[in-house]
Amino acid sequence: MPVHALAVVDAAAEIHPQATVGPFCLVRGKVVLGAGVELVSHVTVIGRTTIGDGTKVFPGAVVGGDPQDLKFKNEDSEVIIGKNCRVHECVTVNKGTEGGGMKTVVGDDCLLMAYCHIAHDCILGNRVIVGNAANLAGHVNLADRSVVGPMTGVHHFVSVGELAYVGAMCGIKFDIPPYVIAEGNPAEPRNVNQIGMRRAGIPEDQISAMRDAYRILFHDRSRPRAEALEELRDSLPDAADTAVSRLVRWMERHLEQSVKGRVQEAHRPPVVGGGPGAKPIPSAPAET
Numbered sequence: 630m631p632v633h634a635l636a637v638v639d640a641a642a643e644i645h646p647q648a649t650v651g652p653f654c655l656v657r658g659k660v661v662l663g664a665g666v667e668l669v670s671h672v673t674v675i676g677r678t679t680i681g682d683g684t685k686v687f688p689g690a691v692v693g694g695d696p697q698d699l700k701f702k703n704e705d706s707e708v709i710i711g712k713n714c715r716v717h718e719c720v721t722v723n724k725g726t727e728g729g730g731m732k733t734v735v736g737d738d739c740l741l742m743a744y745c746h747i748a749h750d751c752i753l754g755n756r757v758i759v760g761n762a763a764n765l766a767g768h769v770n771l772a773d774r775s776v777v778g779p780m781t782g783v784h785h786f787v788s789v790g791e792l793a794y795v796g797a798m799c800g801i802k803f804d805i806p807p808y809v810i811a812e813g814n815p816a817e818p819r820n821v822n823q824i825g826m827r828r829a830g831i832p833e834d835q836i837s838a839m840r841d842a843y844r845i846l847f848h849d850r851s852r853p854r855a856e857a858l859e860e861l862r863d864s865l866p867d868a869a870d871t872a873v874s875r876l877v878r879w880m881e882r883h884l885e886q887s888v889k890g891r892v893q894e895a896h897r898p899p900v901v902g903g904g905p906g907a908k909p910i911p912s913a914p915a916e917t
Contacts, residue, residue: 636668645682660693663712676724677705681712681737689719696723696749698767704731711737711755718743725750729768742779760797772807774829781816790879792829794822804883807876808839809847818847826872835872842873846880854880 632638635652642660650656651670660674663682668674671688678693686692693708695701706725709732710716720741725732729750736755741747744762751769759765760779770788777783778797789795790807800814808826809818821843826836845857862877 633670658693677707678710678724679707680710681714683713684710684716685714686716687718687720687743690716690721692716692720692722694721694723696726696767698726698749700728701726701749706731706733706749708733708735710735711739713737714739714741716741717745720745720747722747723749726767736773748785754791774825775805775807776825777801788883791875792822792825794825806883807879808872809843818843831872838871838873839876842876846876 631646631648632644632650633652633654636650636654636656638644638650638656639658639660641658642656642662644650644662645664645666647664648662648666650668651672653670654668654672655675657675659677661679663680665683666680667685669685669687672686673691674680674693676693680686680692692710704727706727708722708724710722714735714737720743722733722735726749733747733749733751735741735747735753736757738756739753740758742759742761745759746764747753747759748765748767748769750767751765753771754773754775756774757771758776760777760781762779763777763781763783765783766785768786769783771777772789772791774792775789776794777789778795778799780797781795781799781801783801787801787804789801789805792808793805794810795801795805795816796810796812799812799816802815805811805816806818808822810820810822811818821836821839823836826839842861845861846854849857858877858880862881865874865877
């Protein structure tokens with residue numbers, strides 16, 4: 630049966646006929662469960678939470694809970710989880726806040742391993758993996774196909790780039806560029822994520838070019854990184870759309886913000902909508 634007799638489901642919830650709600654689950658508020666969603670058992674889904682088709686949520690997970698943020702004033706924020714995700718045992722995903730765009734988003738085909746925490750206003754792309762007991766603080770951005778290893782802590786306002794791989798038991802205090810392997814505390818680039826790039830179907834000539842770009846940007850200590858980045862940009866063909874050109878654009882954008890990247894947003898007024906060119910609005914103290 631789609632909804633087990635021992636589950637508690639709010640009348641305000643929208644449960645697709647092909648969704649399954651197992652025993653001892655609690656579904657409360659304006660929850661939307663898509664086709665093929667499975668809440669195995671002992672799952673709590675509350676508030677304005679949408680879970681996309683085919684996603685499976687394992688026992689002990691809590692999705693849509695209040696942010697662990699003292700500035701939260703019960704605003705009607707939300708959680709959006711995409712299609713075909715796996716949300717494993719005791720994962721927690723908190724809803725957004727007014728200061729962060731009002732939503733926490735997990736993309737399609739993501740794997741959230743047991744005991745990891747996704748805090749308020751985090752934005753995860755597609756095919757992201759968050760390892761066991763990893764903790765994402767508020768306002769973290771994880772780009773498509775990025776991986777955060779188990780027992781790793783991610784500082785609030787940090788960005789991790791596309792196809793970046795961060796190892797286990799790391800502390801991510803600063804932004805991690807795309808296509809790199811990073812480790813340490815604070816985590817920093819150590820090599821190119823060649824295996825991840827191959828699995829993503831990136832051609833070998835682009836992977837070779839990425840290795841050259843990595844040496845220029847991260848191994849050359851004889852000059853400022855901004856100068857090395859300018860040289861690398863000038864060497865690219867006009868209108869190039871390769872892994873290296875995407876890395877260059879990412880680095881330029883983040884160097885413009887500060888040497889610490891998005892972590893500095895904790896000390897700036899938040900912006901309406903959070904997008905480029907948005908206007909500042911009054912701010913409360915930094916997230917913790």
